[in-house]
Amino acid sequence: MPRYSVIAFDADDTLWHNEQLFLDARARSLQILDGVLPRHELVAALERAQLENLQFFGYGIKGFVLSNLDMVARLAPERLSGHHVAQMLELAKRMFEHKPLPIEQAEPCLRRLHGRWPLWLLTKGDPLDQKAKLRHSGLEHFFDRVEIFDSKTPQAYAALLRREGVRPHEFIMVGNSLRSDVLPVCQIGATAVHVPSAVEWEHERVEPAELADCQFHSLQHLGQFADFVEATHQNATP
Ligand SMILES: [Mg+2]
Incomplete structure (x- = not known):
């Protein structure tokens, strides 16, 4: 575990x-x-x-x-x-x-995990847009590290973990995109957790067959994520 x-x-x-x-x-x-x-x-x-x-x-x-x-x-x-x-x-x-509207459960979730584990924000896209949204969100102070990828590929995740000396089995990622947050994280042997969003960009969809070998966890919303982290972390063998 x-x-x-x-x-x-x-x-x-x-x-x-x-x-x-x-x-x-x-x-x-x-x-x-x-x-x-x-x-x-x-x-x-x-x-x-x-x-x-x-x-x-x-x-x-x-x-x-x-x-x-x-x-x-x-x-x-x-x-x-x-x-x-x-x-x-x-x-x-x-x-x-435009100031982004935070997801309702985001702040309580981050507050619960902050200070107990290093928290990273891993996003993709235009650095200028992403930094502006983070600044406007009021959530920036929770994060120990912010990384803006061009694209969220397995190689991009693996390179980051190597650089930071984090082994894949010690790494857990949560996100709404099966294409960007779940599939590549599974592919490098880390733990991926999917939380669905109300609207999904067509480009981020994944065919079920692509996920056939992917062991990931699904939660209904981010409000369940801190419990999930605590439960699976505590079950671990040191
Ligand atoms: Mg997303």
């Missing part, structure tokens, strides 16, 4: 609501760009935009807005005006200023 030396948390939609911000921004993009393309083409183009450009612009607000503009500029260059661009950039600024 594990005996933890580090407890790690995902941030977006684990500690604070984030996906709703992007759903609202997608709706606003459709309004701003209305008429540039037929409605159904615009909806499809904006759905594809960020995924196709992830390798260039990454995750986050700037990637979202640049990808949308790039897609529409390629499909309908003659219809995209400076006014559209200005409104999209204004949307990016409003998104950046």
Whole structure:
């Protein structure tokens, strides 16, 4: 059984609501760009935009807005005006200023575990966005370490643990994404705990077959996580 030396948390939609911000921004993009393309083409183009450009612009607000503009500029260059661009950039600024709403159980959970284990925040995306959200969240002081990955791969987790001298069986990670927080953590032999979020980005979904060899734990919400840590830590053989 594990005996933890580090407890790690995902941030977006684990500690604070984030996906709703992007759903609202997608709706606003459709309004701003209305008429540039037929409605159904615009909806499809904006759905594809960020995924196709992830390798260039990454995750986050700037990637979202640049990808949308790039897609529409390629499909309908003659219809995209400076006014559209200005409104999209204004949307990016409003998104950046948005204060994330913490998940209800996040603060009590962190308070209970803080000081007893080192707590790490492991997220991915644009460092500027992620640092701003952490600062606005009021949760920053709980964390001993903050790491912002480009992408949450098994290699990224393994490299971090190696650098910090933490063995995988001493490491536990909780998050809402099967793709980013559960699967890669299982793959390096650490303990992964899934807590579902109300809205999930399509890109983060995982086919059941991919999880076939993955032994992970599911909780209904983050309010159950401190009990889970205590129970599984105490059962450990030193
Ligand atoms: Mg997340």
